[in-house]
Amino acid sequence: MKTMHDYKQKGYMRRLKDSSDTLASLMGVLIRFRERPIAVSDDIREMFHQVKVRLADQPALKFLWRDGDSSRFPETYVMQVMTFGASCSPALANYVKNRNAERFVAEQPDAVKAICENTFVDDWLQSVDTGAEMIQLAATVKRIHASGGFEMRRWTSNSKQVIQALEDDCEELDKRIRAQDEPQETVLGLWWLPGQDLLTFLGLLGFFNIRAKIILRNIWRSNIGWDDDLTNEDEADWQHWLDLVSNLNAVRITRCMKWVSRTQAAQMHTFVDASMNAYAAVVFLRAELDGQVHCCLVASKTRVAPLKPVSIPRMELMAAVLGLRLAKCIQKEVSVRIHRRTFWTDSKDVLYWIRSDARKFQQLVALRIGEILEESDVDSWRWVPSAQNVADDGTKWTKTPEIHGSTSVPDLQRFSKLEKLRAVQLCVLDSLRNITKKVRLDGGLDLQKTLLLKRSNEMDVIFIRICQEEEFYNDSGILRIKGRIDNIEGVEVCVKRPIILPRRHQLTYLLVEFHHRRYHHLHNEIVVNELRQRYWACGLRALVREVSNTCPACRIRRTRPKPPGMGDLPIERLSHYTPPFTFTGVDYFGPYNIVVRRREKRWDVLFTCLTVRAVNLDIATSLSTDSYLCVLKSFVARSCCPRRMLSDNGTNFRGASRDHMGGSWERMVRSTKSILSEILPASGLRKEVLRAALAGVESVLNSRPLTYVPLVI
Structure with missing residues (x-):
């Protein structure tokens, strides 16, 4: 009778010592199971029940039995063998197993080492380099266990040769070598596909x-x-x-x-x-x-x-x-x-x-x-x-983590340029060609065609298939848009029926970005035209503009310096209800060559009202302070005495001790010189002509309207 008792949970065996630390490391057993090509696993039939408990220790394994009848007075029984559920059972059974194996350490050291190090409780996992080595090792381990009363069963291996040598029942053999579409074999909490030699749902997740x-x-x-x-x-x-x-x-x-x-x-x-x-x-x-x-x-x-x-x-x-x-x-x-x-x-x-x-x-x-x-x-x-x-x-878990098996296609989201994606895919295919000596034809025709791709631009076929499978749930081939030019001759299929691409997929973005750089970051319509010769995507023109607007090179080329903001006008420019020239700015410009007896230089002096922008022009014989004071006295006599005067702080003005603020009168100097350049003769200029010209310029500038006056019809 095999009865499962969880003594530890019910509190019957709290004084039994948990000695699980004497067992082999579960991680170590699994890691060594993956080290070599040929692998095998099996377990010991009812391992705990093969270990008998001494008569003196059997009272520690007492339990009550009613045979399912709660009204019946319980009878007391004891377990004469190690039982499931007792905390000490794994350690004691492991100790007996190892003591039995150690008797053969001198004759079969490798088999004893395999038993002691690669057995976790009743499961034995082993990997070696060759099938012959595994057959010999497994047969020795089986014989050592049999000498201690342990029967090994459920042999599983990725080598049919090993299973044939270890199993006598042909029907059992068919269950151990599983096809790709059959259930997995459970090995110490993980699933193993022996036919493909793959693991799934491992602690690697x-x-x-x-x-x-x-x-x-x-x-x-x-x-x-x-x-x-x-x-x-x-x-x-x-x-x-x-x-x-x-x-x-x-x-x-x-x-x-x-x-x-x-x-x-x-x-x-x-x-x-x-x-x-x-x-x-x-x-x-x-x-x-x-x-x-x-x-x-x-x-x-x-x-x-x-x-x-x-x-x-x-x-x-x-x-x-x-x-x-x-x-x-x-x-x-x-x-x-x-x-x-x-x-x-x-x-x-x-x-x-x-x-x-x-x-x-x-x-x-x-x-x-x-x-x-x-x-x-x-x-x-x-x-x-x-x-x-x-x-x-x-550490940075996303809402849509990548949970899939092995793939021959790189993650498109990790690439910003199509050339790099093509190069990586080409390296992947080169690696697959090296490790794939012979492609299976039963269902592997697509893989065979894929491995024959050589050119970088041919890699796009793989990406397009993945793209359409993700977005359109299509597994029947490449989706194309149907047109009305199927009868045309001499053009590619992509021109007759362009390939459909989703608007927001990374592949579509990479293709647009590649053609944008190919045509030197200019002419979006050329990019749209070239793409539409092979592909069709909704909102393609908007996507091309988006790529162009986010392109670093295009943003740098289109960047224009931002002019600095102009400062606030000074109080002198905003003083209303004041007579003209109350606040005056003064500046020199020239010189002009005039003819007296010989050629002499004369400078023009400009006085401008900072409020209404009226001007007063005069002639100075030199740049000295005395000459300027004479011109200033003449200006005061003809106009008025300014409350405040401003200049560009030239050396001839420092005698007057005035401030500097020249933007206002510099503009008036430009207007004056523009008119003078049109009316003064090129040579032989006399002082009277210059004075008359200044008077005319003064009249023109002072006749300007203060603001824009629209014509009302």
Whole structure:
């Protein structure tokens, strides 16, 4: 009779010691399971019931039995074997298993090591390099377990040769080698597809699980009761997260860490990152063989930020410690030698702290810096841009995270230019050609055609397919718009039937931006015309204008300097109800060559009213102060005595000790000189002619209207 008893939950066996720390590390078993090409898994049939309990210890396993009748007086029974539910059962059964294996350590050291290190409770997971090696090792392990009364069953492997050598029942064999469309095999909490040698729903989905932890923390922080309804925001976030869970079925991760067991220089690269909500660490193994490099994801770890507010630099430091501990744990568990460890962070504060004296910082920072310096080298810590930090996915969770399996198409959102996208896609296809020796023709014809693409502009076919599948839910081919010129000859299909592109997709933006630069950032209509020869998109002309308006080169070219604002007019320019020339500005201009007996120079002096802009013109014989004072006396005698005079502070004016403000009279000087240039002779100018010309200019300027006078008809 096999009965499941949860003694620990019911409180019957609280005094039994939990010795789960004597078991092999679950992470270590899973990591070593991924190291080599040929893998196998199995479990021991009813392992706990194969371990008998001594008569003296059986009273500790007492239980009451009513046989389903609550009115019946319970009878007392004892378990004579280890039972499920007892906290000590896994450790004791593991101890008996290992003691049984240690009897053969001298004869079969490899098999004993495999049993002790790669068995978690009753599940044995092992990976080796060849099928023959696995057959021999598995047969030895099976024989050692059988000598202790443990029966191994449910053999599963990615090698049909191994299964045929281990299983006698052909019907059971068909269940172990599964096709691609059959259910997965459960192995220590993860799903394994032996036929494709892929893992799914692994603990590597930390970037997805962290969002649920953040939501639960926010709910806890809101202080609502157990029976209270969630807030609208928390309920929406939780429902959105649940809707994305179904997408996890598409995740596929290669079980075997390629070349890790064959390379002589395996490298471990750890990426760390933090935000206000969480901090995360991701570990990759890098293997290089015959000039080719392969990187594989090993493990990830995410944690929610503390309830107490912590600054971002300190969160980044906590992420660095988390990454260091994760890398240390993985290095301890892997069986291959790690040649070099490298830690990557996008926080320059952390790099500065690591390279500084820890004693000058506060305790939280100092203790973590001390741990980092004790367990790693300073030179192993490096900086990486945030855009290239893969740990960023675990800390900055978006509303639409990328949850999908392996893909041969780069993320279009990470590119700003079409040429770079084409180049990256070409590198991806080159890699696929190298690792794909033979393309399967049963359902793989599209892949075969894709691998034959060579030119960069041919990469657009792949992007267009992805674009239309995302926006139009189309999987039947490239969508085209139907026209009326199908009978035309000598033109491409794209001209007859242009390809349909969504207005707001990143690919459409990249195509428009590429043609905008191709035609030198000018003539939007040319860009529209060239695009419409191959593509059709709603609002294309508006999109071209948008690209042109946001183009940095176009914005720089169209930029015009902004003139500075003009200052307020001085009080002298705004004094109404005052006689002309109450506030006067004065300036010299010239000289003009006049003929007396010989050629002499004369300067014109301009007096202008700062309020009504009237002018008074006179002639000065020199630039001296005495000459100016004579002209000033003449002006006062003919007009009036100004209350205040302003000049440009020339040396001839300093004797009058006046202020400087020349914008007003400089404009009048320009108007005067413009008229004089039209009426004065080119040579032989006499003083009388100059004086008469100044009088005429004065009359013209003073006859101007003070403001615009519209004609009323």
